[in-house]
Amino acid sequence: MIQNDRVGIFWIAFSISLSLVITLMPLPTSIAAGRPLMYPATLLFWIMMQPTRFGVGVAWLGGLLLDVLFGTPLGEHGLALALAAYAVVRLRRILWTLAPLQQLALLLPIFAGYEFMLFWIDGVMGQSSAMWWRWVPVLTTAVIWPVWSALLERVALMEVR
Amino acid sequence: MLGVVVIASVVMMSADAGGSYMAPMRSALATVGYPFQIAASLPAQTVNYLERYFDRSELIAKNNRLKQKNLQLKGRLQQLASLESRNERLRSLLGSAASIDRHVQIAQILSSNPDPYRHRVKLNKGREDGVFVGQALIDAHGIVGQVVSVAPATSHAVLLTDPNHGIPVEINRTGQETIAKGTGRADTLKLPFLPSNADVKKGDLLVTSGLAGRYPAGYPVAHVTKVKHTPGREFLQVTAQPTASLGRGRAVLLVWNRNTSPSHAANSSPSQAAKSKADSSP
Numbered sequence: 001m002i003q004n005d006r007v008g009i010f011w012i013a014f015s016i017s018l019s020l021v022i023t024l025m026p027l028p029t030s031i032a033a034g035r036p037l038m039y040p041a042t043l044l045f046w047i048m049m050q051p052t053r054f055g056v057g058v059a060w061l062g063g064l065l066l067d068v069l070f071g072t073p074l075g076e077h078g079l080a081l082a083l084a085a086y087a088v089v090r091l092r093r094i095l096w097t098l099a100p101l102q103q104l105a106l107l108l109p110i111f112a113g114y115e116f117m118l119f120w121i122d123g124v125m126g127q128s129s130a131m132w133w134r135w136v137p138v139l140t141t142a143v144i145w146p147v148w149s150a151l152l153e154r155v156a157l158m159e160v161r
Numbered sequence: 162m163l164g165v166v167v168i169a170s171v172v173m174m175s176a177d178a179g180g181s182y183m184a185p186m187r188s189a190l191a192t193v194g195y196p197f198q199i200a201a202s203l204p205a206q207t208v209n210y211l212e213r214y215f216d217r218s219e220l221i222a223k224n225n226r227l228k229q230k231n232l233q234l235k236g237r238l239q240q241l242a243s244l245e246s247r248n249e250r251l252r253s254l255l256g257s258a259a260s261i262d263r264h265v266q267i268a269q270i271l272s273s274n275p276d277p278y279r280h281r282v283k284l285n286k287g288r289e290d291g292v293f294v295g296q297a298l299i300d301a302h303g304i305v306g307q308v309v310s311v312a313p314a315t316s317h318a319v320l321l322t323d324p325n326h327g328i329p330v331e332i333n334r335t336g337q338e339t340i341a342k343g344t345g346r347a348d349t350l351k352l353p354f355l356p357s358n359a360d361v362k363k364g365d366l367l368v369t370s371g372l373a374g375r376y377p378a379g380y381p382v383a384h385v386t387k388v389k390h391t392p393g394r395e396f397l398q399v400t401a402q403p404t405a406s407l408g409r410g411r412a413v414l415l416v417w418n419r420n421t422s423p424s425h426a427a428n429s430s431p432s433q434a435a436k437s438k439a440d441s442s443p
Binding site for chain 2: 020021023024025026029030055056057060064065067069070071072073074075076078082083121122125126127131134
């Protein structure tokens with residue numbers, strides 16, 4: 001149970017950096033629209049698994065970084081990630097007891113909520129983006145989550161033992 | 162904690178939208194994010210480097226020079242299709258054809274926005290080169306977009322396909338005026354304001370009409386790819402594919418023309434524009 005141990009900051013920083021690089025990597029537009037939400041997924045994973053260290057504040061700062069890199073209004077991704085993190089924090093105890101696929105049932109609405117917040121703020125800011133493929137990343141995230149979370153957990157376990 | 166964060170986000174977003182109050186925080190965070198941007202662009206750069214490594218440097222230089230020259234020439238040529246048909250329509254009225262000898266300058270695309278819902282690019286030419294807000298960008302095949310913000314040495318441009326972008330066009334075959342809007346997809350524009358009896362066919366060329374004064378008239382914009390009429394609807398559903406290779410090329414042309422320049426100095430030459438600017442500033 002890695003939630004009771006302190007995982008080395010190196011692995012956490014490395015996995016978050018890796019997910020950020022994947023998020024920023026230039027891809028053809030048609031593929032980029034379906035790019036999974038690697039960075040939010042990784043942040044939320046560590047918020048879920050390291051309850052004594054990470055919470056809403058870290059998610060917010062991580063989101064602000066995304067805002068600067070994306071050139072979106074400062075606070076857009078911050079707010080969306082903070083709200084998603086809050087949901088994860090509240091559900092943390094339940095999530096720990098679930099298998100990865102069951103976790104997905106709880107996390108999928110959270111990812112969808114994250115994407116909806118971005119969509120909503122874009123709308124309020126006058127940046128129309130009502131396109132159906134806006135929701136594709138939620139599905140691709142659902143596909144990679146079991147693999148990615150298992151991988152992160154494996155790495156973390158290797159290190160705390 | 163959540164309450165604080167939510168309020169802070171809302172305050173920051175409004176401050177950000179209202180002006181440059183958040184600029185210090187932005188630049189601080191950008192410093193943190195810079196290594197990640199570098200890392201993300203490494204794979205593509207490595208491929209580029211390897212490709213070049215196996216070529217001879219001289220050949221590369223020559224090739225680049227010729228490509229730029231070719232782009233410039235194509236940029237001037239592409240108006241011919243439109244001018245030809247316009248000439249046919251207007252020969253009786255118009256004594257002389259409009260000059261197509263416009264001043265252009267090549268700009269490199271430095272980066273494009275990683276957010277798939279904002280089709281923006283950053284260019285390596287800025288105010289010092291005479292670039293101004295609203296200036297049109299073209300490539301070898303047609304209109305690319307327009308400049309939306311200018312910094313001293315760089316500028317940002319919005320592409321035709323950005324969902325918030327619209328461009329006044331006319332159908333080259335008939336002269337019908339309408340507006341082409343971006344859809345957020347790299348290869349699709351839509352023409353939402355054509356009445357159901359409009360004469361438009363698949364394959365029609367759309368050219369800039371120059372009506373709003375932003376884009377120079379007569380440049381190719383897109384080819385109509387689909388025309389659909391749903392009975393009972395007042396407007397046709399028309400989609401078109403941009404002729405410019407959006408999101409693929411690395412170089413674009415900035416166009417200076419008489420309609421769009423904000424000052425007389427800017428349309429004569431960019432260096433003069435920069436000079437007159439320098440003169441007027443204390």
